[in-house]
Amino acid sequence: MSKVMLIINPSSGKELGKKHAEFAEGTLAQRFTEVDVRFTEKELDATQFAKQAAQERYDAVVAMGGDGTVNEVITGIAEQDYRPTLGIVPLGTVNDLARALNIPTDPQEAISILEDAPSRPLDIGKYDDHYFMNVIAVGLIAEAVEEVSVEQKTSLGSVAYFIEGLKAFKDHSPYPIQLTATEKSFDGETPLLIISLTNSVGGFESFAKEARVDDGLLHVFIIKQLGFFDALQALPKLLTGGIADADQVDYFTTKEVRIDSKEHLPINADGDTAGHLPITVQVLSQHLTVFAPVSN
Ligand SMILES: Nc1ncnc2c1ncn2[C@@H]1O[C@H](COP(=O)(O)OP(=O)(O)OP(=O)(O)O)[C@@H](O)[C@H]1O
Structure with missing residues (x-):
């Protein structure tokens, strides 16, 4: 049975x-x-x-x-x-x-x-009493999600978010963020902070190409201040090469990270707005099992 x-x-x-x-x-x-x-x-x-x-x-x-x-x-x-x-x-x-x-x-x-x-192990993430399976973002992505219309989403998919994100780069100053992890601390301004569990972020499958779904790690990307054209130049890397080694990105991995800000900043979890800073994010290593085709 x-x-x-x-x-x-x-x-x-x-x-x-x-x-x-x-x-x-x-x-x-x-x-x-x-x-x-x-x-x-x-x-x-x-x-x-x-x-x-x-x-x-x-x-x-x-x-x-x-x-x-x-x-x-x-x-x-x-x-x-x-x-x-x-x-x-x-x-x-x-x-x-x-x-x-x-x-x-x-x-x-x-x-x-x-x-x-077959089934395979799967990491998930936790912050406060919320869970996520893919990504936490702080900064411009929250604005982009609110700006994308249902029609754009249906016709353009994830590229719609990228276009709205680029527009937002022009209009907004970066956000003050304090980040603390065993491996790294950061106290400065960033337009966008991303914590990913998997390689695919916003539909871009090469975004965090180092990440595996069961590696027990949070992959943290602090985007440094970017001009509109810097952001545009990052697009090919986003589509093919992964952005961890881009000049404008600080990248590290950890198991737990605390993020705070002197501003009341919203966070975005798996594509939806969900709570505000401060948060402590941790990975729950291989917490679930999932049916998936044999991976490459
Ligand atoms: N019968 C329903 N009618 C309307 N909304 C629903 C119903 N059932 C659940 N929901 C809500 O719909 C939300 C969004 O659903 P989901 O993310 O699966 O679809 P989506 O927004 O079309 O997907 P994506 O964000 O990938 O485009 C759920 O979080 C839930 O709150």
Whole structure:
């Protein structure tokens, strides 16, 4: 007897959740004896469903939705002693965790893989009582997220955020940040600070090319003051080479970092605004297991 809970956000991405539900249920039925399908109706439903799946010792919980839905599912199981294996069917715009795990961004293909994909360990991050699976950003990205319209997001995907971010570089002075970790301290100004668990940030799969999903590390990028054209020149590196070795970037890895500011700055976690500084961010090394194709 094996049980899986399939949690679907019907509003994610292009609202394709209902269309893919039947195929997903059928595919999971090849692997598990019982498939419990739940549709979310509002914020935190996915967290509550996933928590219940952990408490009732389901073998697996599959999140079908955008990064917000996957984050909610992870939040639901992270705190539990018994944690079901996670499955992901990406329906959103960015889908960073799916990219990092080599899970196809085509929903049908991602569903097919769940029939027999092996599981592998997965790091997640924690700050205060929040969890994240991909990225924490402080600074310009928060502005960019608010400026991007739904139409831009649908037609341009992650490039829309980059364009809005570039515009914001022109209009804003950098933010005062104090950062403290065993490996490094920083007290200065930055337009953008990024802490990543995986290689894919904002849909750019080469952003943190050193990062592995189970390396037990936070990858910290402090972008130094940039002009608009410096930022534009960084684009090829973003698309292909990774930005850790760019002149305008301070990069290090750690397991825990505290970030503070004399300003009341919002933070962005996995693409959504979530709380304010100060925060202490830590990695929970290999805290979850996740179904994913055999990685390269
Ligand atoms: N039935 C629903 N109708 C509207 N909103 C919902 C529903 N169920 C859940 N939600 C909310 O939708 C939020 C966003 O969902 P999600 O991130 O999965 O999709 P998305 O925004 O389209 O994806 P992406 O950000 O990758 O483009 C969830 O955090 C949740 O609060």
